[in-house]
Amino acid sequence: MTTATTTSHDDHHHGPEKGLMRWVKTTNHKDIGSLYMWFAFIMLLVGGAFAMGIRAELLQPGLQLMEPQFFNQLTTMHGLIMVFGAIMPAFVGLGNWLIPMMVGAPDMALPRMNNWSFWILPFAGGILLSTFFMEGGAPAFGWTFYAPLSTTFAPDSTDFFIFAVHLLGFSSIMGAINIIATVLNMRAPEMKLMDMPLFVWTWLITSFLLIGAMPVLAGAVTMMLTDRNFGTAFFDATGGGDPVLFQHIFWFFGHPEVYIMILPAFGVISHIIPTFARKPLFGYSSMVYATAAIAFLSYIVWAHHMFLTGMPVAAELYFMYATMLISVPTGVKVFNWISTMWRGSMTFEAPMLWAISFVFLFTIGGFSGLMLGIAPADIQYHDTYFVVAHFHYVLVTGALWSIIAATFYWLPKWTGRMYNEGLAKVHFWWAVVSVNVLFFPQHFLGLAGMPRRIPDYSLQFADFNLISSIGGFAFGASFILLTYIVIDCIRNGKPTTARPWEGAKGLEWTLEPKAQYHSFNTPPSRKLIEAESQNS
Amino acid sequence: MFAFAYAMVPIYDVFCEITGFNGTTGRVDTEQQYTVDEQRKIEVSFFAMTMGGFPVQFGPKVRSMMVVPGKFYTASYIAKNNTGKTVIGQAIPSVAPTDAALHFKKLECFCFNRQAFKPHEEVEMTLRFVVEPELDKRIKDISLSYNFFKLDS
Numbered sequence: 001m002t003t004a005t006t007t008s009h010d011d012h013h014h015g016p017e018k019g020l021m022r023w024v025k026t027t028n029h030k031d032i033g034s035l036y037m038w039f040a041f042i043m044l045l046v047g048g049a050f051a052m053g054i055r056a057e058l059l060q061p062g063l064q065l066m067e068p069q070f071f072n073q074l075t076t077m078h079g080l081i082m083v084f085g086a087i088m089p090a091f092v093g094l095g096n097w098l099i100p101m102m103v104g105a106p107d108m109a110l111p112r113m114n115n116w117s118f119w120i121l122p123f124a125g126g127i128l129l130s131t132f133f134m135e136g137g138a139p140a141f142g143w144t145f146y147a148p149l150s151t152t153f154a155p156d157s158t159d160f161f162i163f164a165v166h167l168l169g170f171s172s173i174m175g176a177i178n179i180i181a182t183v184l185n186m187r188a189p190e191m192k193l194m195d196m197p198l199f200v201w202t203w204l205i206t207s208f209l210l211i212g213a214m215p216v217l218a219g220a221v222t223m224m225l226t227d228r229n230f231g232t233a234f235f236d237a238t239g240g241g242d243p244v245l246f247q248h249i250f251w252f253f254g255h256p257e258v259y260i261m262i263l264p265a266f267g268v269i270s271h272i273i274p275t276f277a278r279k280p281l282f283g284y285s286s287m288v289y290a291t292a293a294i295a296f297l298s299y300i301v302w303a304h305h306m307f308l309t310g311m312p313v314a315a316e317l318y319f320m321y322a323t324m325l326i327s328v329p330t331g332v333k334v335f336n337w338i339s340t341m342w343r344g345s346m347t348f349e350a351p352m353l354w355a356i357s358f359v360f361l362f363t364i365g366g367f368s369g370l371m372l373g374i375a376p377a378d379i380q381y382h383d384t385y386f387v388v389a390h391f392h393y394v395l396v397t398g399a400l401w402s403i404i405a406a407t408f409y410w411l412p413k414w415t416g417r418m419y420n421e422g423l424a425k426v427h428f429w430w431a432v433v434s435v436n437v438l439f440f441p442q443h444f445l446g447l448a449g450m451p452r453r454i455p456d457y458s459l460q461f462a463d464f465n466l467i468s469s470i471g472g473f474a475f476g477a478s479f480i481l482l483t484y485i486v487i488d489c490i491r492n493g494k495p496t497t498a499r500p501w502e503g504a505k506g507l508e509w510t511l512e513p514k515a516q517y518h519s520f521n522t523p524p525s526r527k528l529i530e531a532e533s534q535n536s
Numbered sequence: 537m538f539a540f541a542y543a544m545v546p547i548y549d550v551f552c553e554i555t556g557f558n559g560t561t562g563r564v565d566t567e568q569q570y571t572v573d574e575q576r577k578i579e580v581s582f583f584a585m586t587m588g589g590f591p592v593q594f595g596p597k598v599r600s601m602m603v604v605p606g607k608f609y610t611a612s613y614i615a616k617n618n619t620g621k622t623v624i625g626q627a628i629p630s631v632a633p634t635d636a637a638l639h640f641k642k643l644e645c646f647c648f649n650r651q652a653f654k655p656h657e658e659v660e661m662t663l664r665f666v667v668e669p670e671l672d673k674r675i676k677d678i679s680l681s682y683n684f685f686k687l688d689s
Contacts (some may be wrong), residue, residue: 222541
């Protein structure tokens with residue numbers, strides 16, 4: 001199976017179609033994976049541009065660049081684009097590229113639906129972004145779109161936002177169904193569930209979260225739609241509804257959603273750390289059970305986002321303790337990664353640098369999350385920059401970090417070429433320093449009481465905001481270098497071998513250096529699966 | 537799960553009624569008898585708000601009263617319509633702390649129905665309530681607030 005030839009060639013009979021229509025009509029999991037990744041990258045740059053606007057306005061106290069209304073549109077769209085346009089599609093892209101190769105399947109189980117679930121995305125993203133040019137401007141009520149801000153007091157463009165969220169939900173659910181079907185039906189016959197690589201496991205569990213959570217979001221926005229246009233009163237107190245009900249429904253989706261964005265990241269890190277520590281993953285089965293435990297717990301902690309809505313003490317205590325419970329399986333994972341590195345023969349290529357900084361920085365985000373989960377302390381922290389710092393540590397230096405790590409780690413397999421290691425290291429240090437300059441001072445701002453989503457602030461916050469903005473511009477600029485490194489790798493990278501990382505395990509490394517257009521037309525043997533298993 | 541999102545609407549209503557979650561007050565249908573401890577006193581404070589340019593002046597007649605748990609009391613709010621048009625509104629009640637909401641029961645209340653205010657009319661609106669003796673001993677103060685919303689026509 002292992003071929004070390006340096007020339008990549010497409011399958012003789014079913015090569016990709018020529019020209020632009022290849023990308024429109026493709027049903028190939030690798031093509032669709034690439035489309036997802038590029039779409040996510042473009043959305044990352046768009047959402048990043050919004051963030052630059054936000055940081056530019058917050059560079060100094062007072063209003064310099066924009067009206068508060070436009071500032072609110074930027075914060076709202078930054079959140080929506082990053083969550084639904086960048087992070088989620090990037091993980092679906094990784095899943096598309098990697099899962100069939102990792103389970104020894106020729107393609108995804110439902111290739112035509114796969115094409116559709118991708119091609120919904122650019123339209124949904126386009127509709128969402130087009131609201132900027134509508135009368136009344138884009139939605140400006142925050143990415144959490146609490147009623148009645150998003151029902152009674154919202155601009156007309158909100159209906160377009162609702163439609164876009166519906167489309168994004170369709171796309172995610174179809175992607176999740178596809179991944180479940182692939183993992184359960186297309187897996188190599190000789191591969192048992194506990195032979196599966198952790199990225200496959202985490203994505204399988206994430207898919208169930210998606211199928212559970214996204215329809216609830218669809219329900220919430222549908223209620224908004226009928227409240228706005230058809231005279232219902234789900235969230236309107238005058239008609240017997242309740243705005244707080246919106247928060248319950250939203251966070252019943254919203255909390256699983258944050259694990260949708262982090263569980264695949266745990267999978268990625270569980271591949272990279274064993275590779276560069278040259279040791280098997282410590283505690284494979286505990287990793288699987290911890291992932292499942294986190295997924296279950298994510299459904300029963302939602303109201304910790306709502307400690308200030310006036311809950312009985314008993315409910316606050318329950319949600320506080322249930323939230324704290326999540327740190328147990330998460331701690332299992334962090335300690336397993338550290339144990340994997342313990343006494344390993346470590347080297348620090350770019351993917352490993354990203355992975356180790358993930359473990360460190362994600363844990364900081366996890367700890368600030370624990371602080372926020374303490375109900376009495378949350379009265380002080382709620383809706384301050386401390387919350388902003390917290391979720392950027394878990395989503396930027398967590399989810400996004402793992403996506404960048406995965407890109408460097410599997411780029412040789414996707415392109416058959418090696419990226420420029422020196423430049424990648426420069427980029428890493430640039431990004432890891434600037435991201436901390438950007439987000440760490442926001443902890444202090446929040447503890448001192450600076451509220452989030454406000455374009456102006458009082459003078460005592462000026463210094464930390466200046467530091468944060470400088471870090472923000474530096475971090476934003478680092479993506480120019482990232483773009484260059486990736487394109488340079490695709491065009492001019494040195495041809496690589498089938499297994500460019502000597503410690504790497506997994507069926508994908510048994511394919512040609514640039515994975516062939518159709519892989520695993522015959523399923524891998526039991527012997528090969530055992531040799532490449534993480535569970536050994 | 538889509539249906540579940542809709543199912544959450546009635547589930548939430550029932551849940552709030554049973555637990556007093558979200559400051560939902562309870563109702564009683566008759567002046568039932570409670571065991572009364574005359575020594576125990578609780579201060580009930582009354583608050584009023586209006587929402588979204590509601591053109592009626594609205595406030596409690598007395599700011600607070602001392603009540604004995606288990607006894608029924610009547611309190612009233614004054615509303616004055618300053619406009620030359622009939623205004624229709626609905627009051628939404630809320631009780632804090634939420635742990636007290638479950639034991640704050642109303643026999644009758646102007647918030648049970650929508651209210652019509654004739655032009656330049658001043659009305660006194662009443663509610664009759666009881667604080668049940670089962671209320672947590674640690675709670676000494678209860679706040680009752682009403683928020684008036686304007687209804688179209």
